[in-house]
Amino acid sequence: MTSTLPRAAAATGEPAHPGPSSADRTVKPRRGRAARRAAVTGWGFLAPFALLFVAVFVVPIIVSIRSAFFVQAPAGSGLYGGGGMVERFAGFENFAAALANERFWAGLGRVVLYAGIQIPVMIALALVLALLLDAFIVRRIAFFRLAFFLPYAIPGIIAAMVWVYLYTPALSPFLRYLPEGTDLMAPGTVLLSMANMTTWTYTGYNMLIFLAALSAIPRELYEASTIDGATGFRTAWSIKIPMVRGAALLAVLLSIIGTIQLFNxxxxxxxxxxxxxxxxxxxxxxxxxxxxxxxxxxxGPASALSLLMAIVAGVLAAIYALLQRGKASR
Structure with missing residues (x-):
């Protein structure tokens, strides 16, 4: 047999390590230029969104945080000032005034009570609808999926106006069939009426979140449960519902944040x-x-109130997420 090692390597007994060829040296710069070009292209596609995100989301937050530490005060030194209004640094005065405002805490209590009623009902209804569509019990699934989601596409103000029409005794087409004296806008029932309005609007939206999670479950699990003789209800209870826990967490967190912003x-x-x-x-x-x-x-006071509500929403969402994580780790 003839050796293919170079003479120097053969003489010393060391293996040969040939250096990179000219083709390898030209491929590496090409790959580097291609990677840089791909990165520039990606950032170019991202730039419009990033600019709009900064303009309509980041900048208003920064402006609101700054405004929370200032108040408008009259210019001049007289009793009623003189000239126009000027900004004066107030430190945490706006936050202290907001925390001492009884109307703020009363409104927050109504919102928390509203969330305790509306969110569980909406999430449970959305999950049931998603399970029904995923089980192929109904035909024309695309039609029902669109029909359930359609209320979310209606602007909130328009939907609220329609519901006010339905709640008004002199105009409502169905109040006449309810017990006499039923008032859906009385102090004791208006929270339930609002809960009904938002449940009608957002149930379809949350249903799509659950449907997306259900579609990601491996079908092998369903086949195994069928082989084991599990019924459809047992499969839904033991496989589907536990597997959509992450989707339920997302839906509840979004609902908490949306509930704190209850306005329309x-x-x-x-x-x-x-x-x-x-x-x-x-x-x-x-x-x-x-x-x-x-x-x-x-x-200033308005910005302080809005920031406090953002903190409350974040705390409530974090508490719920920690509770769910604790349950999942058991």
């Missing part, structure tokens, strides 16, 4: 129910504080 429904209901006032929910109080309907007013 109470604002429209307040137009025909003056007893609700301008501070029935914290977001109504924030808006009316901004436009000067309630006192203290101005951008």
């Amino acid at each position: 429904e109470p604002v429209i209901l307040a137009t025909v129910n003056p007893w609700m006032g301008a501070d029935y929910t914290p977001m109504m109080l924030t808006y009316n504080s901004l436009v000067g309907v309630v006192s203290p007013s101005g951008e």
Whole structure:
């Protein structure tokens, strides 16, 4: 046999390590240029979204945080000032005033009570609808999926106006069939009426979240349960529902954040129910504080209220996520 090693390597007994060829040296720069070009292309596609995200989301948050530490004060040194209004650094005065505001805590209590009623009902109904569509019990699944989701596509103000029409005794087409004296906009029932409005709007949206999670479950699990003799109900209870726990967590977290921002429904209901006032929910109080309907007013107090509501939403969402993580780890 003839050796193919170079003479120097053969003489020393060391294996040969040939250096990179000219083809290898030209491929590496090409790959580097291609990677850089792909990165530039990706950032180019991302740039419009990033600019809009910064403009409509990040910048308003920064402006709101800054405004929360300032108040509008009259310029000049006289009793009533002089000239226009100027900004004055107030530190945490706006936050202290918001925390000491009884109307803020009363509105927050209504929202928490509302969430305790509405969110469980909506999530349970969305899960049931998703399980029914996933089980192929009904025909024309695409039609029902679109029909359940369609209320979410209706603007919130328009939907609230329609429901006010349905709740008004002189106009409602169905109140005449309910027990005499039924008032769906009375102080004791208006929260339930609002819960019905938002449940009708967002159940289809959450149903799609559950449907997406159900479609990701491996079909082998269903085949195994069928071989073991499990019924459809048993399969749904033991396989489907545990496997969509992550989707349920997402749906509940989004619902908590949305509930804290409850605004459209109470604002429209307040137009025909003056007893609700301008501070029935914290977001109504924030808006009316901004436009000067309630006192203290101005951008500073309104920004402080909005930031407090963001903190409350984050704390509630974190508590729920931690509780669910604790249950999952058991």
